[in-house]
Amino acid sequence: MADHLTFVHAADLHLDTPFRRVDAAEPRVRDACVESTFDAFDRIVDVCVERGAAFLVVAGDAFNTAERSFRAQSRFRAAAERLAETGVRVFLAGGNHDPASGGPVSLEMPENVHYFASGAVERMAFPSENDPSCVLYGRSFGRARETANLAREFRKADGDPFAIGVLHANVGGNQQYEPYAPCSLDDLLSTGMDYWALGHIHQHQVLALEPPVVYPGSPQGLDPNEAGEHGCVVVTVGSAGVSTEFVETGRIAWDRRSVDLADTTSLDDVLAALRVCCENARDAADGRPVLLRIDLVGRSEAHVLLAHGATFEELVAEVRAEQLAVSPWVWLDRVRDLTRPALDLDRVRDGADFAGDLVRIADEIGADEAAAMLDEVLDPIRGAARGVEMGFDAAALIERARDLCLDRLLAGEQGR
Amino acid sequence: MRLRRIEATRFGRLQDATLGPLGDGLTVVLGPNEAGKSSFTALARHLLYGFPTEKSSSERPYLSDAGTREGRLVFESAEGEWVIERTAGPKGGPWGVRALRGPERPGLVDEITSGVSEQAFKVVFGFGLAEMAEIERLRGTDDDIIARLYAAGAGLSVSPQEVRAAIEGDADALFKKGRASKPAINALVAEARELRSQISRLEHDAESLVGDRARLADLAAELEQARVERDETAALHRTLLEEARALSDLEEAVGAADEELLGLRREARDAAAALEAIAVDEAAIGFSADIIALSEELSAFRQRLEAVAELEGRVGSLTAESAGSLVEAGLDAESAAAVDVSPETRAGVERWRDRLLTAEQRARTALEEREATAEEAQVVSGTVGGTEPVPASASGGPNVLAWLTVAAGVVIAGIGVYLGQWIAVAAGVLLTAFAAMQAAGGRAAMVPLTADSARLAGRADDLARRAEQAALAAERIERELGEARREWTGWLEARGLSGVTEPAAAVRVLDLVTDARRRESERAQAAERLARELEAVVGFTGRVAKVAAGLGMPAPTDAREADAAVVRLRERLGEARIAAEAADRAKARAHTAGAAVTDAESRRASAATRAQEIIERLDVPGGLAELSATVERAAVASEEAQERWGMLKSKHASLETLVGEREREDTMGSIRFELVSVNERISEHAERYAVLSLASRLLQRAQERYERERQPEVVREAERIFATITGGGYTRLSVPLGASAIEVFDASASAKDTGRLSTGTAEQLYLALRLALIGQLEETGAALPVLMDDVLANFDPERKAGAAAAVAELARTRQVVVFTCHPETAEVLGSAEPGLSTLSLDRC
Known part of the structure; x- marks a missing residue:
């Protein structure tokens, strides 16, 4: 056990990644959103400096390399240089958004930045091999769709001091996220690591306490489904054990x-x-x-x-x-x-008139038929607007369509 | 509620005309053409919905020559009677509802017309032959009367068809298939396409940036190599250039040294020749110290000569002055030497002068006393015996003084003559003359005497005694004076002043002797100084003479020649010195030239050696010319290397700037975000579009079901009426809600659309539709009368009878007013409905 060690664990920075499912026509809002991932990362750097962290661990998806954003790497480089000024090192593991095969678009990083290898688990002693206070085991994704259980490749070596596993992985098959580098909690616990620095899940989660198995979550929520707190985890290793503290960084x-x-x-x-x-x-x-x-x-x-x-x-x-x-x-x-x-929908439904017919017809439409109707309606748009999220609830839309008809038929609406 | 009267105050040709009372059921209004049947039909509609303006309506406005159009409708029910009044004006004209009986019903118009638009009234409730076909023409449009009325009959406020059309319109505003650009989603899709295109370009830029970065790295290496080459060639060029310049300088130095040596050697020769040509007066130079000293003392010598002359004059003058004083004092040198001129002597003379003056004064006083007494006594005696002038002064004192003064004047004049001082002579003469006049004048003044015989006699005696006493006193005093004078003379002699009698003279002699002694002293001093000066002059002259002799020059024979001799010596020395200096300069010039020659020879040798070293080191036996060619080649190589480096530098800088800008590129994030926004907008619009489209489909399904399951009630009623009118000629109708065409089927089930029907049959179909619709409306427009304007005119008698039966049937539930100009129509209607009301109209 290290005498005293403080490091910061972050993941899923997704620098310069646009928010999803948001319509911000206002320039001020748009600019703030565009800057928010950078601002959140800057806050992490501040935390490293303020807490006297020895190093920063980023467990995957620091960038979205598919988006070819030099700006993201440039800003990361600037932050790393700032950390270098105070002697803070940076250990990065690539995730599904920034795998080793993500492309050659990369800027040279300062010497205090280390990318974990993608071919196999890499062991890094800190601060040096001669006198390590801890060791970090990390592995980057070689490709975006990494489906192998990478956790099984990790193993703490005999004689290692405090060991940290760094991996971008879906632990326990979280259905809301892509099943990349799938593994179980037992897989992780069996490696002998003293702390698991995970990435991939954007909500902060502590999967285990002994040893800590932690998802810090993304520093900034990126879509409407990512409400709640976002930040990083400050990890303190001392004679009393390991303590973690979640620090909010979302802007x-x-x-x-x-x-x-x-x-x-x-x-x-x-x-x-x-x-x-x-x-x-x-x-x-x-x-x-x-x-x-x-x-x-x-x-x-x-x-x-x-x-x-x-x-x-x-x-x-x-x-x-x-x-x-x-x-x-x-x-x-x-x-x-x-x-x-x-209005009393049941009463309308019971009426032997046009409105009653309409309600009953809507009731008679089953889920499959509703979906088919919806597809029929939306397919032309989907064809024209590829990539646009249109996963609507067909049944709910049928109900809204029914209500719209009743509004206009019964409420004196003249259709304009 | 039923319409009882239609009152036309002013409307077209109608003026103050009333139609009524109208019956509860069927009313037939029989009137000829131009009786106002159509006018009443139109008036009823305008009073309910508003008068059309002349410009706003395409229909006939029914303007009145009598003034503003105006009219009233009177409705009646069990609860009361109300009149609806309206006057033509803006927005249909002002109107009001007034209770003629019963409670006020301000909302009466809305109650009556609820669910029935003006168009619907015109087409279905108050129609003539002109409107018969409208019921079909307007189908499928916003004014689909059947649909509207049907909707009203179905408990809906709007037609499902209208709702569906509106919803589809809304959906179309959101999205249309194909290349439409106006619908919101189409526009957003186009915008998204453009954004994706921009992103694609930026991504392409980013990908190309990888290559650019590699090229940048290669370029940096190439640039570094070019820099090294540039620096090396530049350094070589600089070195060669410096060597060439050095060689050039050295060769120039050798040439210059050669030229310099020529000049220097010539200079050395010239200097030597000049030195030889100069003869230096070494003798004069040898006496230069003496000559300089003499020259320096020459000014003092000249002053000394002047002092000698002055002293000689002064000695002579003082000698004469001293002698003059002694002569004036009447003393020779020996006697003068015996005179005691001490202060004590002068004080003694003063004392003696006071003593003598006192004695003389006493003597004069005594004499005057004696003479005054004698004179007074003589006067008194004269008076006693006559008067006798008496001299004013009998003392004789003033005359002595006068004579002394004369003597002094003579002495002064004499001294003046002796000294040649004419002022002193004149003063002495004047003094003498004045004193002589005083001496003579003293005898002229006389005092007159007076006498008193008695007193005067006594007085004369007294005076005689006193005169005697005075004479005695005067004699005594005269003796004392004489003794004093003797003593005075002795005192003077004791002091070497023999021959002097008066103290003043004694003082004068003392002064003169003193003066003579002072001058003698001065003379002695001047003589002594003169002697010294003369000695110096002689000494100087001797030195001059010695130097002159040493230099072979004429020696001065006296002091006056010494000056000129010194000048000559000085001039000679000056010339000697000039020559010596010239000789020195020539000597120095020769020396310098010799040294310069040595130096130039040394330099030339050094330059020649170094030049040879360069030639050998650079292996340019051709010397400077060959080296210059090498330098030129090196310059070209350096320029080429510089040019290549500059080109690479510029290329590198441009690429570096480009790469830097792309690395800092922040446009992509904004554009991606904008695309997200646009996609989200598309998604939202798509959701709305889906709702609208699904709503349209629901409506379509409901319509289909309604037409299939419920609409036949209306259609069947129309079929029944149409069959009644046509006497069974046509048995079935098809009136789909969403379609515009109406089809009829004859007994053989052959379908015909209305275009293939005769005018009469088509009008019968339209009438059947109207009657069926109105029959199904139930409460909708329940108070509205059905006004038919000769709509049976084109019916044959059989079908007219059938139509009359159908109208009569409707009149059992609705108020129906049939206008006709055909009495037979009225009769047919009367046959169909025996309880009908009949009204007649006359031609207007």
Whole structure:
């Protein structure tokens, strides 16, 4: 056990990687988002300096090499140079986004940066082979779609001091992430490592405590599904054992909320509810800007008012402008009107009239038929807009389509 | 509620015309052409929906020559009676509802027209032959009357067809297949395509940057090699150039040394010749110290000569002055030497002068006393015996003084003559003359006497005594004076002043003797100094003479020649010195030239040696010419290396800048983010598009089901009415909601569209549709009357009867007003509905 050692464990920096599933037309928001991965990494560097870390471990996906961003590498190099000034070394393992085969686009890094090899697990003694206080075992991905269980290649050597395993891997088959370098927790624990510095999962997770098996998560949430805290882990090794501390580094917070408009009857009510929702999101973000998604839900008399597309969009635009003017800003990334008309659907369904027919027809559409209908509708768009995420819930869209028809048929809507 | 009256205040040809009372069911209005049947039909509609303006409507405006169009509708129900009034004006014209009976119903118009648009009223409720075909023409459009009315009948506020069309319109605004650019998704897809294109270019740039970086590395190595070559060739060029310059300088130095040697040697010869030509007066140089000393003393010598002359004059003058003083004092040198001129003597003379003056004063006083007494006594005696002038002074004192003064004047004049001082002579003469006049004048003044006989006699005696006493006193004093004078004379003699009687004279003699002694002293001093000067002059002259003799020059015979001799000596010395200096210069010049020759010879030898070394070291036996050619070649090589390095440097710098800019490229992140935004927008729009499209499909399915399962009620009713009118000629209709065509089927199931029907049959079909629709509307437009303007005109009697039966049937549930100019139509309707109301109109 090292007498005293502090290092910082980070992963999934995804430098210069654009956010996913966000629509930020406002330049200020866009610029902040573009800079956020860099800002978060700068914060990690600050943490290294402030905590007197001996080294920084980045467990994969520092870059998205497929995006050929020199800027990302340039900024990483600048950060590494800054760390070099205070004697902090950097150990990098490549992940599925920055595998060894990712391409030749790479800048020369300062001497304090070390890439783990991709062909086999590489052992690095720190600070030197002659007098190591710890050793790091690391392995980079050779290719993006690495499906081998790389954890089994790790083994702490006899006589090693404190040993750290550095690997980008999907431990336990997390379904939300690609199954790259799949392994089990037992695979990791059986290696004899004293600390596992993992990467790949963007949410901070501690899979085990003895020894610590840790995902630090990404330093910055990159899409609406990555709300919550993002940062790095400060690891302190001492005679008392190993302690870990999660440090928040995210510069922009993601948030998604639902606003129930059941009790609203006017657009003013809707406006007020949106404002309250924004303020709640701002309060929860702890001083950071927020990318906020709101779903308006509930059976509401305001549903008919919102059904006017222009009115709804004007309302959202007004709140968006208001919230952007406040510091820290809240950007309404998306506001969906999922409200339902304020009518007794069962009663309509029971009616022997056109509306009743329409409700019953919607009810009769099964999941497969709904999906087929949706595909039929969307396929032309998918053909034209390849790569655009359109994984909609067909059944939910059928319901919204039904409600739209009822809105217009029953609520005096003239179709304009 | 039923319409009771239609009142035309002003409307077309109608003026203050009323149609009514209208019956609850069927009312037939019989009137000839131009009786106003169409006008009442139109007026009823305009009073409910507003008057059209002349410009805004394509239909006939029914303007009135009597003024603004105006009219009223009177409705009646069990609860009351109300009038709807309207006057033509903007936006249909102002209108109002007024209760004629019962409660106010301000919303009456909306109640009546609810669910029935003006177009629907015009086509379905208040129509003539002109509107008969409209019911089909407008199908499939926004004014699809059947659809609207059907929707109303189905409990919907809008037509499903209209809703579907609107939804599809919304969907089309979002996306259209093909190359449409306006729909939002199409536009976004195009934008995304452009962004991807930009990203692709940037990625291509990034990939090409890898090659650029490799080229940059190669270029850097090449640049370094070129730099080394450039530096080496430049260094070689510089070295050769320096060697060439050195060789050139050395060769120039040899040539210059040769030329210099020529000059220097000539100079040495010239200097030697010049030295030989110079004769230096060594003798004069040898006496240079003496001559310089004499020259330096010459000025003092000249002053000394002047001093000698002056001293000689002064000695002579002092000698004469001293003698003059003694002569004036009347003393010879010996007597003068015996005179005691001490201060004590002068003090003694002063004392003696006071004593003598006192004695003389006493003597004069006594004499004057005696004479005054005698004179007074004589006067008194004269008075007693007559007067007798008495001299003013009998003392004789003033005359003595006057005579002494004369004597002094004579002495002064004499001294003046002796010294040649004419002022002293004149002063002495004047003094003498003045004193003589005083002596003579003293005798002229006389004092007159007076007498008193008695008193004067006594007085005369007294005066005589006193005169005697005075005479005695005067004699005594005269003796004392004489003794004093003798004593004075003795005192003077004791002091060498024999011959002097008066103290003043004694003082004068003392002064003169003193002066004479002083001058003698001065003369002696001057003589002594003169002697010294003369001695110096003689000494100087002797030295001059000695030097002159030494140099073979004429020696001065006296002091006056010494000056000129010194000048000559000095001139000779000057010339000698000039010659000596010239000789020195010539000697130095010769020496310098000799040294310079040696130096130049040394330098030349050194330069020649070094030049030879360069030639041998660089192996250029051709010397400078060969070396210059080598330098030229080295220069060309250096320039070429420099040029190559510059070209590579520029290329490297450009590539380095490019690589640097690309490394710092921050556009890609923004563009990627923008693409994400656009894709997200596409996704959102696609979701909305999906909802709209799915809604359209739901509506389509519902319509199909409705037409299949529910619409036949309307169609069947229309079929029934149409069959009734046509007497079974046509048995079935097809009126799909989403289609524009209406098809009829005859008894043989042959289908015909309306275009293939006769006018009458088509109008019967349209009437059947209207009657069926209105019959299905139930509460929609329940209070609206159905106004038919001679719509049965083209029917044959059989079908007219059938139509009349259908109209009569409708009139049982709805108020129906049939306008006709054909009495037989009225009769047919009367046959169909015996309880009908009949109204007549006259031609307007």
